[in-house]
Amino acid sequence: MRSLKREILASGLSALKGNGNIEPHTYEEVETIANDILEKVKCRPQFGIICGSGLGGLGDLVSNKEIIPYADIPGFPVSTVPGHAGKLIFGDLEGKKVVLMQGRAHLYEGYAVQRITLPVRVMKLMGVSVLIVTNAAGGINPEYSVGDIMIIKDHFNVPGFAAVNPLIGPNDERFGPRFPAASGAYDKEFRELAKQKAKELGYDAFVREGVYTCLGGPSYETVTECRFLRLVGVDSTGMSTIPEVLVARHCGMRVLGLSLITNKCIVEHDSKAFANHEEVLETARMRTNHLQALAAAIVKAIKI
Numbered sequence: 082m083r084s085l086k087r088e089i090l091a092s093g094l095s096a097l098k099g100n101g102n103i104e105p106h107t108y109e110e111v112e113t114i115a116n117d118i119l120e121k122v123k124c125r126p127q128f129g130i131i132c133g134s135g136l137g138g139l140g141d142l143v144s145n146k147e148i149i150p151y152a153d154i155p156g157f158p159v160s161t162v163p164g165h166a167g168k169l170i171f172g173d174l175e176g177k178k179v180v181l182m183q184g185r186a187h188l189y190e191g192y193a194v195q196r197i198t199l200p201v202r203v204m205k206l207m208g209v210s211v212l213i214v215t216n217a218a219g220g221i222n223p224e225y226s227v228g229d230i231m232i233i234k235d236h237f238n239v240p241g242f243a244a245v246n247p248l249i250g251p252n253d254e255r256f257g258p259r260f261p262a263a264s265g266a267y268d269k270e271f272r273e274l275a276k277q278k279a280k281e282l283g284y285d286a287f288v289r290e291g292v293y294t295c296l297g298g299p300s301y302e303t304v305t306e307c308r309f310l311r312l313v314g315v316d317s318t319g320m321s322t323i324p325e326v327l328v329a330r331h332c333g334m335r336v337l338g339l340s341l342i343t344n345k346c347i348v349e350h351d352s353k354a355f356a357n358h359e360e361v362l363e364t365a366r367m368r369t370n371h372l373q374a375l376a377a378a379i380v381k382a383i384k385i
């Protein structure tokens with residue numbers, strides 16, 4: 082067991098030398114990491130929540146907190162981006178046992194896609210069956226406003242076009258099938274529930290439903306890229322989430338995704354406006370309470 086842990090630590094998994102893919106951790110390695118964490122906490126989570134840029138405030142709603150920094154977990158990628166605290170928070174949220182990731186890692190930080198998604202498999206082997214993912218995203222749909230919350234109904238996996246996919250590599254059927262479906266990834270029942278809760282909270286005016294895409298980042302999109310994305314039916318764009326969702330679906334989790342529209346994408350050449358991370362974090366600050374209230378209401382209402 083000890084040497085396995087050392088191997089996980091020593092594997093130094095990085096995509097910087099490759100094309101964004103690496104050999105994934107084996108089932109036994111993921112199991113070791115999950116069991117090791119469970120030895121340290123009392124909570125036995127059923128819900129997993131991943132908080133996007135500036136959205137970690139959801140962790141404040143968790144009671145009976147038990148916290149483990151990512152840096153203390155072998156193999157866990159540590160986020161290097163402002164707005165991503167890098168803490169795993171266990172506890173109670175609206176009567177449910179949750180594990181919440183305050184921050185995530187991204188492809189553009191140099192992590193392989195299989196490493197970015199390791200926490201999702203760890204969650205699975207800790208007993209999580211429902212995953213709620215949140216992110217900050219640029220609004221591609223011209224009808225969207227800064228501060229809108231978009232319930233994700235589908236995604237457009239741009240890195241997948243270049244064979245960057247967390248499921249590339251040897252497949253272990255104990256996680257899931259070799260060729261999983263990606264359609265229907267965003268649970269219809271959860272989406273309906275999210276809409277109902279948004280209505281009850283009086284959020285109708287700024288809650289939407291749409292299609293999310295993720296690019297590799299860290300550069301934001303060009304005008305032409307934004308126009309292209311709109312042509313294929315994309316409503317919001319970011320640099321995360323899709324790999325996590327693919328891994329979650331592969332291992333049978335039910336998924337809900339929420340995008341906060343933090344900025345409008347630039348679609349006019351010679352525009353004086355530019356996307357920037359300060360604006361992203363500022364919008365997240367402005368809307369974090371609404372997003373938290375919506376996510377909490379959804380967690381409360383989901384029956385497992």
Ligand SMILES: O=P(O)(O)O[C@H]1O[C@H](CO)[C@@H](O)[C@H]1O
Binds near residue numbers: 217361
């Ligand atoms: O997707 P999250 O982690 O919310 O963050 C989004 O915001 C950052 C860019 O401002 C990028 O990391 C992008 O992916």
Ligand SMILES: Nc1nc2[nH]cnc2c(=O)[nH]1
Binds near residue numbers: 298318344345356
């Ligand atoms: N790719 C991308 N990611 C974002 N994250 C927050 N805003 C944006 C954006 O406009 N584009």
